[in-house]
Amino acid sequence: MLDIRMIRDNPAAFDAALFRRKVAPVSAQILALDEARRAKIMAAETAQADANAAAKQVGAAKASGNEAEFERQRALVASKKAEITALTDEAKAADVALNDLLLTIPNLPHDDVPNGADEHDNFEIKKHGSPRNFDFQPVEHYEIPSVMPGMDFETAAKLSGSRFVLLSGAVARVHRALAQFMLDTHVEENGLIETNTPVMVREEMMYGTGQLPKFGEDSYQTTDGWWLIPTAEVTLTNIVNNATVEESYLPRRFAAHTLCFRSEAGSAGRDTSGMLRQHQFEKVEMVTVCHPDHSDAEHLRMTACAEGILEKLGLPYRTVVLCTGDMGAGARRTHDIEVWLPGQNAYREISSVSTCGDYQARRMNARFKPTEGGKPEFLHTLNGSGLAVGRCLIAVLENGQQADGSVMLPEVLHPYLRGKTTINANGTLV
Secondary structure (H helix, E strand, O other), X not given: OOOHHHHHHOHHHHHHHHHOOOOOOOHHHHHHHHHXXXXXXXXXXXXXXXXXXXXXXXXXXXXXXXXXXXXXXXXXHHHHHHHHHHHHHHHHHHHHHHHHHHHOOOOOOOOOOOOOOOHHHOEEEEEEOOOOOOOOOOOOHHHOOOOHHHEEHHHHHHHHOOOOOEEOHHHHHHHHHHHHHHHHHHHHOOOOEEOOOOOEEOHHHHHHHOOOOOOHHHOEEOOOOOEEOOOOHHHHHHHHOOOEEEHHHOOEEEEEEEEEEOOOOOOOOOOOOOOOOOOEEXXXXXXXXXXXXXXXXXXXXXXXXXHHHHHHHOOOEEEEEOOOOOOOOOOOEEEEEEEEEOOOOEEEEEEEEEEOOOHXXXXXXXXXXXXXXXXXXXXXXXXXXXXXXXXXXXXXXXXXXXXOOOEEOOHHHHHHHOOOOEEOOOOOEO
C-alpha cells in the first residue's frame, strides 16, 4: 500500500510513476475519497463539540428551572448525536472505499528501473558461465531416457489432473537433495534463519503481501476460507504482520522450503510440456525485513545468494533487471535470474528477487522503533527464490545429460546422494 501523504503532497509525480507501469492516472479519485473522508471526520468533530456545549446548557437550564430552554437544548443534543452517528458512518464508508482503492494500486517503480512493456524490454546486468557445447542434440528434461522412468505425468494426471507430476526413484532423490543443498547453503553460508511455515494462511495474510485483492484467481482457497500459499513469501513476510519490532531486530533474514500452489490463471498454452509450470511445486524462499536505509544493499545481497546456488551447481545463468511492464505489482525493483536450459536452447527464469520498500509493511502495519527514539517507522521487505526446486532440477538434468541418456550430477550434490554421481541410462543412481 502506498503512503496517502505522498499522494497528497505530489499527485502529479504519483500519476507519472504509475504511468510508467501503464496504470491510468488515479490520484484525483484517491484525493476525492480522502477529502470526503477528512471532511466527514471534521464535521463529526464539530458536531461533537456542539453536542458537548448543548449538554452543558441542558444542565444549566434544568438548574434554573427554564423548562423551555431545557427541552430545546435536550433536543439539540439528541439531534447532534444522530448527526455524529451519520457522519461517523459516512467517514467509515469513505475510509473503506479509499483503503479498497489503495489496495489495488501497484507499488511505484524505483527511479532506476527501466521503462518497458514486457520481458523483451528487460535489461541484462550479468551473465555467468557459458552454455555447454554438446556433441549430440540435447533434449528437454522429460525426454532424457534416464529421467523418463522417474517423471510420470500420466499417473499424476490420473491423480490430480494436468500440470502435476509424480517423481520417483533417482529423480525424486535428486529433487530432495537440491532442496536440502539450497537450505544448507543459505543457513550455513548466507546467514539466513531456517524456518518451517504453514502452507495455509488466513485471508489477511494474502492481503498483507499483495496477493489479494487483485490476484486471487492465481491462488487456491479452501472451503474453510484458508488460502494455499503461492510462495513462502506470504508466511515469512507476515511474521512481522501488525508488529512493532526494535531496530536491533533488523535485519531479519529468513529461508523456508515449502510446497507452493498456483492456479496458473492466464497461462493456458504456456509450458504445458514437462514440469516447468506446475500447479504444485517446491521452492526455497528467502525473505528479509530490514531498515529502510539498507534495503537497496540487501537487494544486491539476496540476488547474490540466489546466484551463488547456481554457481555451486555449475549452471550457466544470466541476471536481468525487469522493466516496468514486466515487474510484479508489489515490487519496486526486481532482478530475475534465468538459468540456461539446453533442451529449450534458452534462458528461463529460476528466481525473482524483489525489493518492495514499505509497500507490504504498510499493508501489514509492520514497523520498527528507531534506536535513537522517535515515532515507529515502517520497515522494508524483500523476497526472492533461492531457488525454485523443480526448475533447478530441470536445469541440472538438461545440463548434465549425456549422449547415452544418462545424467552427470553436480559435485556439490554428491554428499547429499551418499556419494552417487550419476543417473545411469537405466534411471538408477550410481
